[in-house]
Amino acid sequence: MIVAFVETLDGVLKDVALETVSVAHRVKETLGGEVVAVGAGKKVEGLEQLGKAGADRVLFVEDERLEHAAQARAHALLKVLEGKDVRAVVFPATKPGKEVAPFVAAGLSAPMLTDIVDFSFEGEALVAKKPLYAGKVIGTFRLEHPVLIFSHRPKAFAVRRDGAEAPVETVQVEVDPRALRVEVLEIKAKEKGEVDVAEADYIVSGGRGMGGPENFKLLYDLADALTRLTGKKVAVGASRAAVDAGWMPHSHQVGQTGKVVSPELYIAVGISGALQHLAGMRTSKVIVAINKDPEAPIFKIADFGVVDDLFKVVPELTRRLKERAGE
Ligand SMILES: Cc1cc2nc3c(=O)[nH]c(=O)nc-3n(C[C@H](O)[C@H](O)[C@H](O)COP(=O)(O)OP(=O)(O)OC[C@H]3O[C@@H](n4cnc5c(N)ncnc54)[C@H](O)[C@@H]3O)c2cc1C
Structure with missing residues (x-):
């Protein structure tokens, strides 16, 4: 299975999630299996749209406590993936993606590449390009492992829109209370209507x-x-x-x-x-x-x-x- 992390915020599906799923679909073209989009947090409408970008199905852990708690979100993701044949996990190199990905990589004992802007495969090894030294050079990295974990730079990849809506399943997991020790006290919303x-x-x-x-x-x-x-x-x-x-x-x-x-x-x-x-x-x-x-x-x-x-x-x-x- 190829997993795409679904970024959501306060009940809204973020645009970048479609890109992450599209990237996962590109991985599937080489590694095979199904693309499963996995997210966690407050209830979100419209998750079936991820099918258009290439998700075969969507699994979502509905639990408000996970909304702004990266470690707990990662913990929930790991619970969902437990016992499954995971070949790759794709994250967006956004703030939430950057926070959650390392916990998941550690949990799966897999290496991780970050912020890639392009990739291809040599056999089943991922060969990825990533800007280095403040973008002065582009490095090429080869990742060979049973589980490929990486994050993609937002807007670096084209979004697929030719798929059909995907089935969405809401799942419950028991979240380790130790992963919920961080409490978010306040979030300052930015001015309404402004594009990030x-x-x-x-x-x-x-x-x-x-x-x-x-x-x-x-x-x-x-x-x-x-x-x-x-x-x-x-x-x-x-x-x-x-x-x-x-x-x-x-x-x-x-x-x-x-x-x-x-x-x-x-x-x-x-x-x-x-x-x-x-x-x-x-x-x-x-x-x-x-x-x-x-x-x-x-x-x-x-x-x-x-x-x-x-x-x-x-x-x-x-x-x-x-x-x-x-x-
Ligand atoms: C560790 C570190 C991290 C940094 N991180 C960042 C970062 O994330 N982002 C960032 O931007 N910078 C960052 N900087 C700062 C960076 O080095 C520059 O100081 C900064 O980007 C300069 O901003 P500027 O181009 O707006 O100003 P300036 O360099 O002062 O340029 C202003 C420009 O405006 C032009 N100009 C002036 N008036 C007019 C006019 N009327 N019409 C047309 N053109 C005009 C001038 O010709 C000039 O080219 C960082 C620096 C350090 C040391």
């Missing part, structure tokens, strides 16, 4: 060049125009300089000490392109840079560059996108 950079199709990011928090409105307007024109999920990101200055919350930071993203489109506005920023976004499919300094390092990795004042370029771009959208 880790989940966005397109990201418009601002840096020190934005000059102040009030100017991020320009980026929100641009993001809004892009959404209206394309229907894509567009998020506003920020460099660490903008976050450290208190212009944007840390949850928007892209980079080595922020979030690692791989959107279809990344527009860097007033961002110089320091190594630590590139580490978080260089695997974006198309990169556009808007910067008044033609020597800014961001242009070295940009597919398209605009050398000009962002305060001129961004409003004009927004205006033209709105015009295209017929507004």
Whole structure:
């Protein structure tokens, strides 16, 4: 059986779960067996949709206590997998995925690879590619073991949508009380309606060049125009300089000490392109840079560059996108 960890949050199936299942389906093409999507936490609607991405069935442990407790969630997963012929377990390299995967790997006494962006097979050994040294080089790793455990970078793999809905089974497991020792006291929800950079199709990011928090409105307007024109999920990101200055919350930071993203489109506005920023976004499919300094390092990795004042370029771009959208 090929297992895909199903990421859910507060009763909502996360988009990345479809990608994880799609990756598991790709593993099945070589190793065979069935793809079983396994999750744990608060009751979630719509789990049958995972079948479209390639899950043969879905097992879900409904237990609210597991929602934010990584060790307990991992423990529940291990209970579900007990005695089964597990050949691979795939996780997303997201926060919950990163927290749960090591517990599961330890529980199955298996090695683990993290944050891979591509893979193939040599016989039954996994040969995976993974960015290293802040994305400066791509390492190739070979994993040969009866149980292959790895996490994939979100947005690095295509999502399958051609399958049929999968049967969903709710399972009960006895959770070890020792795994429930961590109690979550408070969770601060982010502003309603905002797209998370880790989940966005397109990201418009601002840096020190934005000059102040009030100017991020320009980026929100641009993001809004892009959404209206394309229907894509567009998020506003920020460099660490903008976050450290208190212009944007840390949850928007892209980079080595922020979030690692791989959107279809990344527009860097007033961002110089320091190594630590590139580490978080260089695997974006198309990169556009808007910067008044033609020597800014961001242009070295940009597919398209605009050398000009962002305060001129961004409003004009927004205006033209709105015009295209017929507004
Ligand atoms: C351990 C460590 C971890 C780090 N982690 C991160 C991280 O996760 N993410 C991150 O981003 N950084 C990170 N950094 C910081 C990083 O090194 C840079 O300092 C930071 O990315 C710079 O942000 P910036 O590009 O917004 O600012 P700057 O480097 O100051 O660049 C501002 C750019 O704006 C341009 N500009 C100014 N005005 C305009 C205008 N009107 N029109 C057009 N362009 C304009 C300038 O030409 C310049 O290129 C980290 C550093 C360390 C040491």
